[in-house]
Amino acid sequence: MTTEVTPAGSAPPETGRPDIARRFNLRGSNFGARAGKGANLGLVGLLVLVTLVAIFARLLSPYDPIQPIGDLNLPPGSAGHLLGTDAIGRDLLSRTLWGIQTSWFAALAVVLSGLIIGGLIGVVAGVSGGIVDSLLMRFTDLFLALPGTLVAIAIAAALGANLTNTLIGIAIVWWPYYARIIRGEVRSLAARPHVEAARLAGVGRFRLVFRHILPGVVPTSIVAASLDIGNVVLLLAGLSFIGLGQAEPAPELGADTARSLDQLLSQWWVPVIPGIAVLLLSLIANLGGDAIRTLLAGRR
Numbered sequence: 001m002t003t004e005v006t007p008a009g010s011a012p013p014e015t016g017r018p019d020i021a022r023r024f025n026l027r028g029s030n031f032g033a034r035a036g037k038g039a040n041l042g043l044v045g046l047l048v049l050v051t052l053v054a055i056f057a058r059l060l061s062p063y064d065p066i067q068p069i070g071d072l073n074l075p076p077g078s079a080g081h082l083l084g085t086d087a088i089g090r091d092l093l094s095r096t097l098w099g100i101q102t103s104w105f106a107a108l109a110v111v112l113s114g115l116i117i118g119g120l121i122g123v124v125a126g127v128s129g130g131i132v133d134s135l136l137m138r139f140t141d142l143f144l145a146l147p148g149t150l151v152a153i154a155i156a157a158a159l160g161a162n163l164t165n166t167l168i169g170i171a172i173v174w175w176p177y178y179a180r181i182i183r184g185e186v187r188s189l190a191a192r193p194h195v196e197a198a199r200l201a202g203v204g205r206f207r208l209v210f211r212h213i214l215p216g217v218v219p220t221s222i223v224a225a226s227l228d229i230g231n232v233v234l235l236l237a238g239l240s241f242i243g244l245g246q247a248e249p250a251p252e253l254g255a256d257t258a259r260s261l262d263q264l265l266s267q268w269w270v271p272v273i274p275g276i277a278v279l280l281l282s283l284i285a286n287l288g289g290d291a292i293r294t295l296l297a298g299r300r
Contacts (some may be wrong), residue, residue, distance in 0.1 A: 040291035047226070047288035050104060050281065056236045057101035059066055061094035065251045073267045086260060088269045090249075096277050099253040102246065103281060107232035111225045113171045118178025121223060125179070126186025127209055148150035149235065156244045162244045166239050170232065180218055181224050187256065189216045223293040230285030235276045253278045 025037030053060065062080075064070045068089035076084045102181070112178040119131075125136040189195060195212050239245060248259065253274040260270040265288035 005151065022040065037295070040294050043288045043291035044295070045282075046284050047292075050100070050284055053182060054101040054104040057097040063091040063094045065090060065094040066249045072080045073270065075267075076269050076273075083273055084188070084267075084269050087267070091165065092270065092273055095251040096253070096273055098251040099256060099274060100277055100281065102163070102250075102252050103233050103254075103278070104237060105228050105234055106163065107285075110170050110174055110232045110236075111228050114174035114228075115221060115225050116180050118175035118180075119182050119217075120124075121175070121182075122179040123186055123209065123214070123217070126183040126190065127205070127213070133158075133183075136179075138204075140179045142181070143173060143176040145229075146173065149238075152235070153239065153242075155195070156239065159245050161247075163240075166236065168241075170235060173231070174228075177228075178221070178224060182221060185217050185220045186213055189213050193217075204216055209300045219296045223289065223296060226289035226292045230282035231282045231290065233278060234286060235247045249296030253281075 060080065069091060070078075070081055070085055070089050071087045072089050074081050074085040074086060076082065078084055081091055083096060085091055088093070100211040121136050121140065125133040151173050152166070152169035155172060156166040157163035159168065190213060195208065198208055198212050235258075236245070237254030240252050241258045243255075243258070246252045248255075256274040257271045257278075260267075263270045264272070
């Protein structure tokens with residue numbers, strides 16, 4: 001019986017059998033990647049679902065959210081009132097759906113306005129450079145140095161306590177973050193080889209920006225905006241809680257919680273249900289934004 005001796009420093013002879021552990025790990029990693037992508041797509045689907053609920057809130061509401069239609073302070077699960085009623089007899093499900101519509105679209109409006117204003121300033125600063133860049137960024141830094149929430153409260157209080165003025169106050173202090181992010185992305189893209197090649201080939205500045213720079217800025221802008229929606233929902237609910245939202249009897253999540261806070265120990269569902277709706281909106285927005293960031297990063 002002979003025994004083959006493997007020379008020192010050489011690899012062992014091939015046996016023809018597959019490396020089962022390696023194959024298993026590769027399959028496991030592929031499965032994990034597919035599962036992760038499916039989870040991210042599911043979270044993005046939740047964002048779409050919330051948007052659809054906000055769009056069709058009036059059709060989904062079983063009752064008028066302003067008019068009393070039932071007994072007072074019915075608990076959740078009561079006949080005809082899935083989430084119960086408040087101290088006036090208004091259906092809480094209807095008021096919550098309308099409140100979701102108000103909060104969600106208000107947050108989208110603030111984020112969109114901030115993205116447009118901040119994006120325009122960021123693109124101009126990043127493309128121009130020099131003194132224009134310095135002046136625009138110092139102007140942006142001035143707004144970043146201000147306490148944003150306090151400035152928004154002051155603006156809303158000065159203009160008058162209603163939802164429109166509150167949105168104006170938030171939008172005024174929200175754009176500098178986008179200006180900084182987009183300016184940095186533009187400067188990074190402007191140094192890429194394909195942009196330098198286009199510049200050397202004599203491509204005009206207007207075409208250079210819209211053909212070679214802006215397409216690269218869009219993914220970053222989408223991620224920043226999607227991650228910010230939850231923050232705006234929370235801020236808007238907080239300002240409404242202190243009386244800077246819609247006036248009674250209009251349904252709004254933060255204001256409804258504040259108005260019924262004295263019922264917390266007796267009819268807990270009246271102030272808690274709008275608060276849970278705010279929590280879910282913010283959570284879904286944050287998770288969905290993170291999922292969008294992961295999906296876009298995986299496609300680069």
